[in-house]
Every structure is written in structure tokens, then in C-alpha cells.
Amino acid sequence: MSFLDAFWAESMKVRHAVIFWISLAAACIFPILFALIAAGTIGTNMPVPVESNLTWFTAQLELLIAVGGLIGFGFVFSWIFGREYSDGTVTDLLALPVSREHIVSAKLAVGAVWCGMLAVLVYGVGCLVIKLLHLDGVNLGAVVHSFWKYGFNTLMVISLSVPAAFIASIGRGYLSPLGFVILTIVIAQLSSIFGVDIYFPWAIPGLFSGAAGEATFAKLGMFNLILPFLMGLVGSVAVLIWWRYADHT
Amino acid sequence: MVAIQTTNLTKDFNGVRAVNDLSLSIETGEIYGFIGLNGAGKTTTIRMLLGMCRPTGGRAYVLGKRIKTGCHHLWSDVGYIVEAPHSYPELTVWENLKLFHRLRGIEDKGRLDEVVARLRLGPYVHRKAAHLSLGNLQRLGLAKALMHGPRILILDEPTNGLDPAGMIEIRKLLKELALKGVTVFLSSHLLGEVAKLATRIGIVHEGRLIEELDSESLDQRVRKRLVLKTRNNARALSVLEEAGIKVKPDQKILSICDEHVILKPETAVRHLVSAGLPPIHVEVETEDLETYFVRIVSRGKGK
Numbered sequence: 417m418s419f420l421d422a423f424w425a426e427s428m429k430v431r432h433a434v435i436f437w438i439s440l441a442a443a444c445i446f447p448i449l450f451a452l453i454a455a456g457t458i459g460t461n462m463p464v465p466v467e468s469n470l471t472w473f474t475a476q477l478e479l480l481i482a483v484g485g486l487i488g489f490g491f492v493f494s495w496i497f498g499r500e501y502s503d504g505t506v507t508d509l510l511a512l513p514v515s516r517e518h519i520v521s522a523k524l525a526v527g528a529v530w531c532g533m534l535a536v537l538v539y540g541v542g543c544l545v546i547k548l549l550h551l552d553g554v555n556l557g558a559v560v561h562s563f564w565k566y567g568f569n570t571l572m573v574i575s576l577s578v579p580a581a582f583i584a585s586i587g588r589g590y591l592s593p594l595g596f597v598i599l600t601i602v603i604a605q606l607s608s609i610f611g612v613d614i615y616f617p618w619a620i621p622g623l624f625s626g627a628a629g630e631a632t633f634a635k636l637g638m639f640n641l642i643l644p645f646l647m648g649l650v651g652s653v654a655v656l657i658w659w660r661y662a663d664h665t
Numbered sequence: 666m667v668a669i670q671t672t673n674l675t676k677d678f679n680g681v682r683a684v685n686d687l688s689l690s691i692e693t694g695e696i697y698g699f700i701g702l703n704g705a706g707k708t709t710t711i712r713m714l715l716g717m718c719r720p721t722g723g724r725a726y727v728l729g730k731r732i733k734t735g736c737h738h739l740w741s742d743v744g745y746i747v748e749a750p751h752s753y754p755e756l757t758v759w760e761n762l763k764l765f766h767r768l769r770g771i772e773d774k775g776r777l778d779e780v781v782a783r784l785r786l787g788p789y790v791h792r793k794a795a796h797l798s799l800g801n802l803q804r805l806g807l808a809k810a811l812m813h814g815p816r817i818l819i820l821d822e823p824t825n826g827l828d829p830a831g832m833i834e835i836r837k838l839l840k841e842l843a844l845k846g847v848t849v850f851l852s853s854h855l856l857g858e859v860a861k862l863a864t865r866i867g868i869v870h871e872g873r874l875i876e877e878l879d880s881e882s883l884d885q886r887v888r889k890r891l892v893l894k895t896r897n898n899a900r901a902l903s904v905l906e907e908a909g910i911k912v913k914p915d916q917k918i919l920s921i922c923d924e925h926v927i928l929k930p931e932t933a934v935r936h937l938v939s940a941g942l943p944p945i946h947v948e949v950e951t952e953d954l955e956t957y958f959v960r961i962v963s964r965g966k967g968k
Contacts, residue, residue, distance in 0.1 A: 418770070425764050432755045504751035508809065511715040512768050513741040660734060664717040665678070665709070 418514040422522035426496070430526055435495060439488070443534045446484065447542030450476045455549040469552040474562040475626060477542050478569050481535055482621035483601070485570065489531040489577035490597035491590075496527045497581045497655070498590025506664065516659045524581065524652055528574050535570040539563060565624075572621045572641075575648025576600070582655040586662075617643040666729075668693045668817055668848035669714065673723035676709050676872075683709040685872035686723070691850060691865075693816075696843045698863030699852040700958060706872040707852040708748055711821055714850070715745055727817060741769065744815035746823060750806025754795035758786055758805055761794055762812065769813045776812050783838070784808045799826030807835065811842075818842065820851040824858055836862050860954040870962050887952040888960075891921040891930050894946035895937060904940040905933060918946075 430436050452458045454473045500506040509519050543559050580593035587593060604619035608628065613619040614635050620643055626633050669691040676684040684706040691697045701707050712718040713725055716732045716739075725732045730739055752761045762777050781787055784804040789797060794805065803826045810818060823839070824832045839849050839862060853859050859866060866883060868876040878886060895901040898919055905912045905919070910933055913920040926933050927949055937944055952960075 421767050421770065425768050428760065428764055429753055429756070432753075432760065434755065503754060504749065505753060507717065507747040508751065508765070509768075510717045511737075511740045511743065511745060512765075513737055513770060514768055515735065515737045661719075663678075663712075663719060665712065 419518045419522060422514055422518045423525055426519075426522045426526040427529075430496070430530060433495075436530065439492070439530075439534060440537060442488075443537040444541045446480055447477060447538050448545050450480070451542055451545035451549060451551070454546060454551055457549070470546065470554050470558050470562065473542065473546055473551065474566060477539060478566050478625035479622070479627050480538065481566065481569050481573055482625040482627065485531070485535070485573035486576060486601055486618065486621070487597055488534060489527075489573055490580045490593065490600075492530050492534075493524075493527045493577045493580040494584045494590040494593035494597070496523050496530075496584075498584035498587070498593060501584070501588040502590060510664055517656055520656050520659045524578065524655070527577075527581065531574045531577065532570070535566075539566055569621050569624055572624065572644035575644045575651075576618055576621070578648045579651035579654070582651050582658060585655055585658045614640045615643070617647045620644050666693045667691065667726075668695070668728060669697075669850055670726040671710075671714070671723060672725075674710065674713060674720050674725055675722035676706075676713060676718060677721045682872050684713070684720075687869070687872070687874050688723075689867065689874070689877075691848060693848050694843050694846045696839060696849040696851070696862055696864045698859035698866040699850065699869060700854070700856055700859055700866060700954075701852075701869035702962065703854075705869045707869060708821060709872075710869070711745075711747055711819055711850075711852060714819055715740075715743070715747065717747070741813065742816040743819060744810035744813065744817070745819040745821075746806045746810055747819075747821050749822070749825070750802050750809075752794035752797075752802060752805050752809075755793060757791050757793050758797070758801075759790040761805060762808060765809045766812060771813050776814070780808045780812045783811070785834075800828060800831055803827055804831070816847060818847055818849045818851075820849065822853050822855075823851055824853065824855060832858060856954040856958055866954075868958060868961055876961050883954070883957070884951075887954075887957050888922075889927050889949055889951050891923075891927050891933065892946065892948045892950050893919040893921070893933065893937070893944045895919070895942045895944050897942060900940070901937055901942045901944075904936055904942060908933075908936045910936070 450473060454468055456468060500509065510516065547554050580597055583593040583596045584590055600618040604613065604616055604622065607613040607616040607619050613623060620636065620640055622628065623632050623636055667690055669689065671687055671689045674684055674687040675682065687710060699707055699710070709718060713720050714727065714732065716734065716736060719734065727739055728742055730736065732739065756764065762780065766777055781790060784807055786804055786808060789801055794802065797805065807823065810820065824835050827835060843849055860883070863880065865877065865879045867874050893901065894917065898914065901919055902912050902914050910921060910926055911923055913922065921927065921933060930947055930949060934944055934947060
């Protein structure tokens with residue numbers, strides 16, 4: 417029961433936070449913009465080629481999750497853990513008849529659900545708008561078919577955002593994990609320059625989205641695709657160990 | 666029964682000893698005042714008692730059970746406030762309480778109403794914690810600490826931010842709880858407040874427990890003096906000295922530290938009246954806890 421109680425408590429904190437509702441609103445803006453660009457309503461002078469079809473549109477959503485998601489989801493985990501330190505409420509969670517493992521697991525689960533909601537909202541709103549704009553190739557079958565790759569990318573990005581929870585805990589706030597998120601994005605860019613991007617976990621979602629071209633996408637094997645999930649696992653274990661064993665001063 | 670016990674509790678932070686060989690034994694129903702300067706090791710001790718910090722050496726027990734990592738079942742009998750009361754600012758008072766009601770697994774739904782009434786939080790239940798005054802945040806913190814009917818209360822500065830009426834109210838509440846068998850361990854910098862509340866006081870300095878005294882022995886250990894004022898202090902001084910009473914003249918008063926005279930002030934008064942110098946002010950002044958504390962700490966006495 418205590419995990420469910422902790423999950424209920426964490427979701428209550430999130431539901432009452434303004435930042436949660438802002439994030440949902442922000443998640444609606446980007447797919448609408450992409451849909452309007454795809455339909456040629458706005459952005460007609462863009463330097464990149466725009467195709468008015470579902471394939472181009474879903475590729476943009478994947479890229480949005482791969483790069484924007486790293487920032488957005490990283491912020492979600494940074495906030496869920498970091499706010500306890502910034503608001504000084506962490507001490508209230510450390511000596512409860514609920515194990516700290518349940519509290520941390522509940523936080524991670526709520527973070528994952530929040531990120532999942534954002535991803536589904538981005539995709540759902542995007543598809544709804546392109547349907548209303550009568551874009552080429554938009555039908556339920558095609559939309560569902562495109563979703564698996566988008567969904568897999570979302571899961572990778574969520575996993576890669578989990579270490580931000582650990583950084584927020586050791587950094588006692590949400591500034592250091594945000595710095596960490598930006599650093600991973602910078603290193604992902606650099607790894608691309610040095611040709612080692614397929615081994616850098618935070619670069620994998622971008623490559624998987626096809627942003628670096630089909631050739632790089634083809635290079636991604638099982639090992640490379642497991643790396644983001646491995647980071648999620650390492651981040652989860654690290655934050656669990658930290659909350660259980662570290663001195664909370 | 667011993668409610669809280671520490672044996673040779675020690676904590677080092679990067680080579681700096683924050684708590685040094687601290688041994689405490691607090692009985693059920695006691696109100697133990699833990700006082701010390703900033704950085705003396707009070708909060709570190711409290712954190713170790715709550716399992717938030719692992720001791721470098723020694724052991725701590727709550728209700729006979731050793732505090733160690735993962736002993737979360739222990740905390741169903743403990744309520745606490747560490748350093749300052751914090752609450753989730755975006756949640757209302759009621760939601761903050763409901764959250765901990767659920768996390769503590771309290772089945773009695775009426776407990777929330779009871780604790781709200783007890784801490785006089787009724788008018789604020791629908792107010793967000795972000796908009797509460799420090800005093801009401803303190804009440805909310807106390808409500809969270811009390812809602813599950815704990816057998817032990819560990820409170821860091823429990824009256825901080827409260828107005829004088831609130832302080833009296835909380836003092837009364839803690840005394841009532843102690844009478845019902847709740848053990849209260851409180852740290853405070855408001856030493857006068859501790860003196861009014863605690864049944865036993867521990868003075869900690871540089872991580873060491875340098876003095877431990879109950880409220881009765883505090884009365885014996887504090888310095889007292891007999892203060893006299895006459896219309897002619899210079900003459901009164903010579904009268905008392907002729908009578909063999911050692912007097913310390915001050916600008917406007919005569920101060921006597923002789924224990925026998927303090928116990929029987931009429932001795933000195935009789936001499937003055939006989940000499941035609943009836944005192945216009947007679948008072949036995951008692952050193953307050955603040956002064957006693959500063960004297961003990963500055964002496965740097967080791968136990």
C-alpha cells in the first residue's frame with residue numbers, strides 16, 4: 417500500500433503545481449506550429465524543405481521529443497526531486513512510516529507519467545490538427561503506425577532524463593540538474609562531430625529520430641538502443657541509494 | 666521507560682566533529698530541552714535521532730529500537746519538525762495535512778479535523794501554504810508532527826515565529842501531551858521558553874554535552890543575589906559591612922551574594938532598619954537561563 421500512498425501524494429503535488437499545467441499548455445503549442453508549417457499556413461520562407469504529409473510531420477514530432485524532450489523531461493525530473501530541497505520539504509519525507517524507496521519510486525513513476533502525458537499530448541494534438549488541416553496521408557492506420565517509433569523514442573528520452581533526479585538530489589535543488597541536461601545536449605553535439613555519437617546515450621534519441629540521416633540511423637544496433645535505458649536504470653539505482661544512504665543534512 | 670537514548674553518539678563532517686560522544690537518556694513523558702549556540706550540534710543530533718544522518722560512532726535508540734537505515738516503521742511513533750517548518754506552497758493547509766495523513770497511513774479520518782482544531786488552523790484550511798504567516802506555518806508544521814498521535818515529539822525551535830499568545834498556547838499543549846506520556850525533545854534558542862517548559866535541560870557546546878540538569882537543579886545552580894536599595898547607600902554599605910555581611914556596591918544598588926543572607930534577607934534588612942536606613946527596595950534576583958547558559962558555555966567546561 418505504501419507505494420500507492422506515496423504515488424498518490426506525489427501526483428497530488430504535481431496536479432496542484434502551476435508548472436504542470438504550463439507544461440501541458442506548452443506541449444500543445446509545438447505540434448500546432450509544426451502542423452501549420454506542414455500545411456503551409458505559416459513558415460513558407462523556412463530554409464529547410466517542408467513536406468505537406470504525415471511522414472514529414474511525425475518526423476518533426478520525433479525530433480521535438482528527441483531534443484526538446486531531453487530538456488522538457490529533464491526539467492520534469494529536476495523539478496520533482498529538486499523542489500523538495502528548494503522548498504525545504506525533503507526533511508518531511510525522510511522520517512515517515514513509508515520507506516524512502518517507495519517515495520523515490522513514486523517520484524520516478526509520477527515523473528514518467530507526466531513525461532508520458534506530455535508526449536501523448538504532443539502527438540495527439542499534432543495529429544488532430546493535421547487531420548483538421550487535411551494533410552496528405554493522414555488516416556488512423558498511418559497515425560498509429562507512426563506512433564511506435566515516436567513512442568519508443570519517448571521511452572528512451574524519459575530514461576535519459578532519470579539521472580537528472582539523481583543530480584537534483586545531490587545538488588539539492590533544480591539548478592544543477594538543468595545544467596546537467598544542457599551539458600548532455602552539448603556533449604551529444606560534440607560526439608556527433610567526433611563520430612562517436614552512436615555510443616553517447618543522450619545522442620541516441622536524435623539519431624533514432626532520423627535527424628542525422630538514414631545512414632546513421634542504420635548504424636544503431638541493439639547495444640546502442642539499450643544505452644538510454646541503461647542510463648535510466650543507473651539513474652534510478654543511484655537516486656534510490658542516495659535517498660537511502662546519504663547524510664541528509 | 667527510556668524513550669530516547671544515545672550512547673557515545675558522534676558525527677564527523679569532513680574531519681570536523683559536529684557531535685562528540687553524546688550520551689543522552691530521556692524517559693517517557695519528559696520534556697527535554699536541548700540548548701546550544703548555533704553550530705553546537707543540536708540539529709545534527711536531531712537529524713541522527715530521525716535517521717537522516719548516520720552517526721560516525723555510537724548508537725541512537727528510539728523506544729528501545731536502534732535507529733538505522735531503513736527503519737521506517739519506527740517513525741509511526743515519532744512526530745517531528747527539523748530546523749524550520751516547511752510545507753508545499755502550492756497546496757492549501759488542508760491539502761498539506763491530507764498528504765501527510767495519507768503518507769502516515771492514518772486510518773482515522775477525524776484526526777485531521779482534530780488537529781486543525783487543536784492548532785487553531787480552522788480559518789486557514791483553504792489558504793495556500795505560500796500565503797501563510799511564519800506563525801501559521803509553524804502551527805501547520807506542528808499539526809503535521811502531531812496528527813498521528815506520536816509517542817515521541819522531536820521539535821527544532823517549535824515556538825519560532827509564534828506570537829506570545831501562540832507561545833503560551835503551544836507550551837500548554839506540549840505540557841498536556843507530556844502529562845499523557847508523550848516524550849518531547851525540543852531544541853530552542855529561546856532559552857527562557859525552554860526554562861518554562863522543559864523538565865530537563867541539556868546544554869551542548871561544540872558537539873559535547875557540557876551540562877545536564879533538571880528544572881529543580883537549575884534553580885539550585887543559577888546564581889542569585891540580594892539587591893537592596895536605601896536612601897543612603899554609602900551609609901548602608903558601612904552598616905552591613907560592620908555587621909559582617911559582604912556587600913558589592915553598585916551605582917544605585919547594594920548587591921549581596923552571601924548564600925545565607927540570600928536565604929534570609931530579613932537578616933540584612935534588620936541591620937538596616939536598626940540603623941535608621943529602612944530599604945526602599947529588596948529583591949532576590951535569580952540568574953535566568955540565558956545568563957546561566959552564557960556563563961557555562963564561556964567557561965568551556967567539559968563533562
